Amino acid sequence: MTTATGDPATGTTAGGPTAATDGAATGATGTAGDAPSGPVTGGHPGRRPRVPRGDRFGPRDVVGEALAGTGARPGRLLLTVLGTVLGIASVVVTLGLAQTAANRINEQFDAVAATQAVARPEQRTTWSGTQRAVGTLPWDAAERAERIAGVRAAATVSDVDLRGATVSAVPVNDPAAPPQTGPAVVATSPGLLAAVRGELSQGRFFDAGNDRRGDRVVVLGATAAERLGISRVDRQPAVFLGERAYQVIGILGDAQRRSDLLGSVLVPEGTARADLGLVAPGEVQMLLAVGAGPVLAEQLPTALDPGAPETIDVQAPARPAGVQQDVQADVNVVFLALGAVALLIGGVGIANVTLLSVMERTGEIGLRRALGARRRDVAAQFVLESAVVGALGGVIGAALGVAVVTGVSAVQDWTPILEMRLVAAAAVAGTLVGLLAGLYPALRAARVEPVAALRGGL
Amino acid sequence: MSVADLLSDDAGTPSGRWRPRRGARRGAVADPAPGAGTPAAPGPDTSPVLELRGVARWFPGAEPVHALHAADLSVAAGDYLSIVGPSGSGKSTLLNLLGLLDRPSAGEYLLDGTPTARAPEAVRTALRAGRIGFVFQAFHLLPHRTVLENVLLATLYSGVPRRERRRRATEALERVGLGHRTGFLPPLLSGGERQRVAVARAVVTVPGVLLADEPTGNLDSASTGHVLDLFDELHRDGLTLLVITHDADVAARAGRRVRIADGHLEEIA
Ligand SMILES: Nc1ncnc2c1ncn2[C@@H]1O[C@H](COP(=O)(O)OP(=O)(O)O)[C@@H](O)[C@H]1O
Ligand SMILES: [Mg+2]
Numbered sequence: 113m114t115t116a117t118g119d120p121a122t123g124t125t126a127g128g129p130t131a132a133t134d135g136a137a138t139g140a141t142g143t144a145g146d147a148p149s150g151p152v153t154g155g156h157p158g159r160r161p162r163v164p165r166g167d168r169f170g171p172r173d174v175v176g177e178a179l180a181g182t183g184a185r186p187g188r189l190l191l192t193v194l195g196t197v198l199g200i201a202s203v204v205v206t207l208g209l210a211q212t213a214a215n216r217i218n219e220q221f222d223a224v225a226a227t228q229a230v231a232r233p234e235q236r237t238t239w240s241g242t243q244r245a246v247g248t249l250p251w252d253a254a255e256r257a258e259r260i261a262g263v264r265a266a267a268t269v270s271d272v273d274l275r276g277a278t279v280s281a282v283p284v285n286d287p288a289a290p291p292q293t294g295p296a297v298v299a300t301s302p303g304l305l306a307a308v309r310g311e312l313s314q315g316r317f318f319d320a321g322n323d324r325r326g327d328r329v330v331v332l333g334a335t336a337a338e339r340l341g342i343s344r345v346d347r348q349p350a351v352f353l354g355e356r357a358y359q360v361i362g363i364l365g366d367a368q369r370r371s372d373l374l375g376s377v378l379v380p381e382g383t384a385r386a387d388l389g390l391v392a393p394g395e396v397q398m399l400l401a402v403g404a405g406p407v408l409a410e411q412l413p414t415a416l417d418p419g420a421p422e423t424i425d426v427q428a429p430a431r432p433a434g435v436q437q438d439v440q441a442d443v444n445v446v447f448l449a450l451g452a453v454a455l456l457i458g459g460v461g462i463a464n465v466t467l468l469s470v471m472e473r474t475g476e477i478g479l480r481r482a483l484g485a486r487r488r489d490v491a492a493q494f495v496l497e498s499a500v501v502g503a504l505g506g507v508i509g510a511a512l513g514v515a516v517v518t519g520v521s522a523v524q525d526w527t528p529i530l531e532m533r534l535v536a537a538a539a540v541a542g543t544l545v546g547l548l549a550g551l552y553p554a555l556r557a558a559r560v561e562p563v564a565a566l567r568g569g570l
Numbered sequence: 571m572s573v574a575d576l577l578s579d580d581a582g583t584p585s586g587r588w589r590p591r592r593g594a595r596r597g598a599v600a601d602p603a604p605g606a607g608t609p610a611a612p613g614p615d616t617s618p619v620l621e622l623r624g625v626a627r628w629f630p631g632a633e634p635v636h637a638l639h640a641a642d643l644s645v646a647a648g649d650y651l652s653i654v655g656p657s658g659s660g661k662s663t664l665l666n667l668l669g670l671l672d673r674p675s676a677g678e679y680l681l682d683g684t685p686t687a688r689a690p691e692a693v694r695t696a697l698r699a700g701r702i703g704f705v706f707q708a709f710h711l712l713p714h715r716t717v718l719e720n721v722l723l724a725t726l727y728s729g730v731p732r733r734e735r736r737r738r739a740t741e742a743l744e745r746v747g748l749g750h751r752t753g754f755l756p757p758l759l760s761g762g763e764r765q766r767v768a769v770a771r772a773v774v775t776v777p778g779v780l781l782a783d784e785p786t787g788n789l790d791s792a793s794t795g796h797v798l799d800l801f802d803e804l805h806r807d808g809l810t811l812l813v814i815t816h817d818a819d820v821a822a823r824a825g826r827r828v829r830i831a832d833g834h835l836e837e838i839a
Binding site: 167478480484487491555 | 698
């Protein structure tokens with residue numbers, strides 16, 4: 113027997129007065145008149161208050177007391193919870209809206225536009241009111257552009273004027289037939305596909321050899337091919353530009369940067385110079401690395417026309433896309449900081465009310481100590497009460513936040529994006545905030561001296 | 571003082587001078603089963619339940635207050651003792667010491683033969699939970715908890731087995747005549763009923779001693795009679811009772827009477 117475990121019955125012997133005390137004990141629980149020998153209630157008679165450890169204010173008891181403590185004043189609970197609810201809700205709303213907005217920005221964000229650049233000779237309005245190109249692009253404009261850092265691919269693209277001749281799939285034998293407006297003819301350098309992110313649906317594109325030799329080959333845009341009634345290139349169909357036949361070697365299925373090309377007939381630039389009287393390239397299409405725009409705008413005019421750079425007009429994305437992403441990240445940081453401040457305020461609110469509650473309940477704390485509560489029992493109860501408030505605020509706040517994000521998205525016709533992990537984390541964060549907020553008040557509660565606490569009432 | 575110290579129930583224990591007394595009385599054996607009737611048990615146990623040996627309590631300060639002067643008192647099992655004295659005479663100070671809510675400034679206090687003056691707080695807390703029941707002048711019932719929950723509160727800390735708690739609490743309430751009020755909130759009860767709930771809470775843990783500090787101080791004469799009758803009954807059943815009062819009539823109900831004046835104890839009957 114060890115006294116240190118709280119068994120005060122050192123040296124007590126069985127029988128005699130001990131049994132008399134037992135009798136008092138059992139009597140007190142309503143079994144007066146029982147034989148004074150032997151315990152009636154659970155084998156824990158007066159002089160042997162040793163009890164199963166697990167039944168002495170165990171976890172279940174702390175939880176029970178904490179729940180009862182928080183539920184005792186519903187009005188105050190509501191006010192206390194409100195701080196955390198608002199804190200958690202604002203975190204969820206800010207994060208949720210940030211996610212939703214990021215999604216929208218990504219949807220809208222035109223990666224094509226951000227990496228596309230075009231250079232043209234400057235157009236001036238003459239005194240008679242017509243537009244005239246002031247400068248001229250060199251034939252090797254595409255090669256010159258590709259030498260500039262950040263230019264991934266470049267190709268010259270020029271509208272070809274057929275001067276009244278038509279484009280058709282069969283030779284035009286009847287000069288009296290009414291002229292039809294056929295597909296436009298566009299001359300390009302062989303690197304077009306890469307420069308405009310184009311894809312062939314059939315056949316091949318013309319190469320540098322076709323271009324150099326001025327071969328009579330064409331690639332049809334998908335729409336143009338349809339209009340001309342050509343669906344396959346493996347039978348080596350031809351189209352007629354005026355009276356000359358050109359072999360169709362491929363069909364362009366897609367051209368992200370210049371979808372108008374799908375309605376055109378593409379001829380090698382060299383062929384256009386030889387056959388169709390092309391005098392200079394119309395424009396240079398370029399595919400850029402992200403962020404290369406400003407450098408390109410500065411360097412390209414000189415590269416294309418060192419003598420008169422001012423006559424070259426460059427349209428390049430002024431602000432690199434990366435800046436936009438950085439801005440997005442900054443916005444997220446601001447949102448998060450706001451949420452954290454809101455949470456902090458919620459936590460301080462809980463701490464305040466819990467502290468107030470500790471002071472109000474010193475009498476209760478003194479009573480519990482008198483009934484045998486240890487300091488840590490009291491501390492555990494108050495920490496848990498505060499955690500319960502935090503958890504409640506976290507759950508309600510997370511739900512409210514989800515509702516707001518969904519509502520705003522519905523009104524704005526956005527797709528609400530909210531990670532459920534984030535919502536769960538927010539609820540947990542509420543509990544954590546409550547737990548932390550309860551630490552100091554709990555310590556204060558543990559320090560309450562029972563004598564002083566019991567002097568007043570409850 | 572660290573956080574661990576604050577939460578430790580040994581905070582403020584005078585440096586490890588306390589030592590549990592083992593078998594100090596008559597070399598008794600540590601028998602795990604009382605009532606298992608060893609015929610060898612030596613005669614009636616006349617050792618006191620409570621024993622004060624020169625216990626004094628003063629409150630230091632600019633003007634130190636001597637609330638209790640070296641007091642000697644011995645209370646045997648089954649005693650019904652009243653301590654009577656005017657206001658400010660040191661009655662509550664004495665009761666706080668007896669209830670292990672406060673430590674003596676000098677002297678030794680033995681509870682069930684266990685010296686407690688310098689015992690670790692953990693030991694004192696365990697003794698308080700298991701051996702002592704309190705009844706206060708102001709009832710000290712939790713206003714937002716039902717009568718039954720208030721009684722159950724005492725069972726939480728004294729380690730009554732979980733499945734027995736409710737039955738015992740109900741029985742204790744029936745015992746004080748409030749079996750029909752278990753679901754009430756204390757503010758709905760009369761003063762006398764509230765004090766009876768407090769008595770039920772004090773005895774539900776089967777304590778060795780009931781300590782009552784002015785238990786009738788807030789009650790009218792009829793309720794006072796009720797509570798005192800209840801004390802008589804508990805006493806008849808063998809409970810050791812210590813009732814502090816400034817009311818001579820209340821004090822007269824006890825078998826032993828001790829007067830306290832200016833912190834001096836004097837047995838009068
Ligand atoms: N914590 C304390 N600090 C200083 N003086 C105290 C303290 N507690 C009690 N006293 C004083 O001790 C004396 C006895 O108080 P108390 O035991 O409460 O008297 P009673 O209960 O008999 O009315 C009073 O003079 C009181 O002012
Ligand atoms: Mg008093």
